[in-house]
Amino acid sequence: MQPYKIVIGLEVHTQLLTKTKLFSGCVNRFNPDAPNTQTDPVTIGMPGTLPVMNRKAFLLSLRTAMALNCQIARQTKWDRKQYFYPDLPKGYQISQFDLPFSHDGYLEIDTDLSDEIKRVRINRAHLEEDAGKNMHDESGRGGDSLVDLNRAGTPLLEIVSEPDLNSAYEARRYLEEMRLLLTYIGVSDCNMQEGSLRCDANVNLHITNDAGETIATPIVEIKNMNSIRGVEAAIAYEAKRQYKHWQKTGERIENTPKQTRGWDADKGTTFAQRGKEEASDYRYFPDPDLVPVTVSEELIAEIHSQLPEFPQAKTIRFQKEHQLSAYDSSVIIEQGRLFADYFETLAQTCGDSKLAANWLTQEVLRELNERDLSIDQFFITASVLGTILKRIVDEVIANKGAREIFTHLCETPDSIAVEADIDRLIEEKGLQLVTDTGALEGIIDAVIDRNEKVVADVKGGKQQAVGPLIGQVMKELKGADPKTVRSMLIERILAR
Numbered sequence: 001m002q003p004y005k006i007v008i009g010l011e012v013h014t015q016l017l018t019k020t021k022l023f024s025g026c027v028n029r030f031n032p033d034a035p036n037t038q039t040d041p042v043t044i045g046m047p048g049t050l051p052v053m054n055r056k057a058f059l060l061s062l063r064t065a066m067a068l069n070c071q072i073a074r075q076t077k078w079d080r081k082q083y084f085y086p087d088l089p090k091g092y093q094i095s096q097f098d099l100p101f102s103h104d105g106y107l108e109i110d111t112d113l114s115d116e117i118k119r120v121r122i123n124r125a126h127l128e129e130d131a132g133k134n135m136h137d138e139s140g141r142g143g144d145s146l147v148d149l150n151r152a153g154t155p156l157l158e159i160v161s162e163p164d165l166n167s168a169y170e171a172r173r174y175l176e177e178m179r180l181l182l183t184y185i186g187v188s189d190c191n192m193q194e195g196s197l198r199c200d201a202n203v204n205l206h207i208t209n210d211a212g213e214t215i216a217t218p219i220v221e222i223k224n225m226n227s228i229r230g231v232e233a234a235i236a237y238e239a240k241r242q243y244k245h246w247q248k249t250g251e252r253i254e255n256t257p258k259q260t261r262g263w264d265a266d267k268g269t270t271f272a273q274r275g276k277e278e279a280s281d282y283r284y285f286p287d288p289d290l291v292p293v294t295v296s297e298e299l300i301a302e303i304h305s306q307l308p309e310f311p312q313a314k315t316i317r318f319q320k321e322h323q324l325s326a327y328d329s330s331v332i333i334e335q336g337r338l339f340a341d342y343f344e345t346l347a348q349t350c351g352d353s354k355l356a357a358n359w360l361t362q363e364v365l366r367e368l369n370e371r372d373l374s375i376d377q378f379f380i381t382a383s384v385l386g387t388i389l390k391r392i393v394d395e396v397i398a399n400k401g402a403r404e405i406f407t408h409l410c411e412t413p414d415s416i417a418v419e420a421d422i423d424r425l426i427e428e429k430g431l432q433l434v435t436d437t438g439a440l441e442g443i444i445d446a447v448i449d450r451n452e453k454v455v456a457d458v459k460g461g462k463q464q465a466v467g468p469l470i471g472q473v474m475k476e477l478k479g480a481d482p483k484t485v486r487s488m489l490i491e492r493i494l495a496r
Helices: 055-067 168-184 228-249 299-305 311-321 327-334 337-352 353-371 381-392 399-411 418-428 437-449 452-459 463-476 482-494
Strands: 002-017 078-084 092-095 100-109 119-129 134-135 145-148 155-161 197-208 215-216 220-225 258-265 269-276
Touching: 002 168, 002 228, 055 100, 055 299, 100 168, 119 168, 119 311, 168 197, 168 228, 168 311, 168 327, 197 228, 215 299, 220 228, 220 269, 228 258, 228 269, 258 353, 299 437, 311 327, 327 337, 327 353, 337 353, 337 381, 353 381, 353 399, 381 399, 381 418, 399 418, 437 463, 452 463, 452 482, 463 482
Parallel strands: 220 258
Antiparallel strands: 002 155, 002 197, 078 092, 100 119, 119 155, 134 145, 197 215, 197 220, 258 269
16 A cells, blocks of 8 residues: 555646637648648737637537536636747737636546546636647757747637546546547547647645654646556656655645656656746736626527537446446447447447447447548448348348458448448348258258268267368358357257
8 A cells, every 4th residue: 555645636728629719710720740820910919919709619618618517607707827938929828817717517537446436526617728839859969949839829728627636547537538528529639649638737645644644745747748648657657756755855835836847758757847837927917808708598508408418428328228238338438429329320220239339349440440440431331230230130141141241341442332232232142041951951961971070079079079060061051040050060960
């Protein structure tokens, strides 16, 4: 048992899916190959320019806050956050300080303690404009630093949790659930590699000494993490580092300022960057160019009515309504809302939810991964695949025959298949199940006659030895049902 309690609060920053930036009509998209081409006079703060709020960004923010069970402020305002850095051409960032548009929400996660569900409180979610991106020469030779302002002005939602997380695992689960929720409600693509989802972790320890006194170590904010696994690894490392540091220095939160540290994923270590700024250092004041925003009850009701079913609720429903296991449900849900929608159409079409789940999480997911496709790009629609699986359910074809049709469709992706094509392919390929035992008897007897050793093994009690004989029969009679063939083989062998 570790001699301390880890205390973690996360600041999640997610870029919103808008066509234009937060306060100007400048295009908003990820474009690293053409730096500094997506800027305009408002973004770079040219004299005489005035910001205009992006209504879509604010509505997406409200949608997110409601999904996170936040209280919505009826009036919110904009503030200027002053700091000077190359990625902020105006010398300030338009953000929200003392009157954010939402506060006091929560997100529930599972923990590393059996099946316990933890409610992580959310202090606030506020909207602000993103800064540009600095790129430094890290070769150690003192090269140039470059600035790309394409990202500057992008609508950025900051979601700040309370320090309710107590392990690196819980932090990972919080981020996984957050990313899943944000993609389900369609506010962000949450691509961490492209920077549309970023996270800063505030970490310190509560250590109980021999006298029973609880000592809090100084808070460290960890930055530069570009993956959820990276966040988990950074927190785990930082907790151990802080404990060793405290053993040497005895530093406490009350007498040591907060520090910002970076994360070096290659070395697996955090490193000191600078002292952490306080709110007073930013010299916040209300932005004089933007009017406060009033949120009506009617708008809240309208957005609430448009919210989709959330991932956690969908997971529970899949287990109850479709009789799926917790594992199968989670695999489907975690692939995203469109993947879950595909499953529901598939299950409804074929009439067997378990069969649909098996095919989707195995055959379909393998094809998607191999071809680097998302489910909405997949060329076999849910209704077409559902028709194939319905033929299995109706005992028209065997599972093997269904795989042959599926493989054929995957090998001809440019030809769009429709439901009517399935029955044609079944007939052309001779895949119909042969249920007439008379047609099977001759082939089965011939196969038995050719395999005296296997017959002796089966008669000796090794029924699993019949496997190769099943294959031989199936090769000669494509539409034979494997279960029927196995049963008849054993029966006729034992009767000899």
